Amino acid sequence: xxxxxxxxxxxxxxxxxAAAAFGQAPPPIRVxxxxxxxxxxxxxxxxxxxxxxxxxxxxxxxxxxxPGRWDRPPRPRARWVPAHYVHRxxxxxxxxxxxx
Numbered sequence: 001x002x003x004x005x006x007x008x009x010x011x012x013x014x015x016x017x018a019a020a021a022f023g024q025a026p027p028p029i030r031v032x033x034x035x036x037x038x039x040x041x042x043x044x045x046x047x048x049x050x051x052x053x054x055x056x057x058x059x060x061x062x063x064x065x066x067p068g069r070w071d072r073p074p075r076p077r078a079r080w081v082p083a084h085y086v087h088r089x090x091x092x093x094x095x096x097x098x099x100x
Contacts, residue, residue: 028091029058039068048072052097055083074099 033056041051054068071080083097 026094028088028093029085030091031058031063032087033058033085033092034063037065041068041070045070050078050080052080053082055094055097058094 036056037054039054049070050073052069052071054066056063057066058064073080078099081098081100084095085092086095087093
């Protein structure tokens with residue numbers, strides 16, 4: 001009986017971070033993001049490659065630059081929508097980059 005309880009408790013603790021991630025938006029950031037860094041990606045490494053621009057990510061204390069990269073679109077005619085911040089009354093919200 002004790003073994004079953006210990007296993008159930010361990011499983012619950014292991015799933016706790018995953019459960020917390022579902023359905024919860026990150027809190028707004030009170031600090032305005034810096035201007036994007038201008039990147040020079042260089043030549044396209046292969047046909048069909050699309051430049052996915054970098055962005056500033058909030059790490060809980062400061063903004064950290066995430067560099068851009070070349071990527072392959074998931075389907076023909078897909079377009080990359082760059083990550084950007086939207087200002088709301090309570091602060092800044094990151095809209096993740098995504099394929100459209």
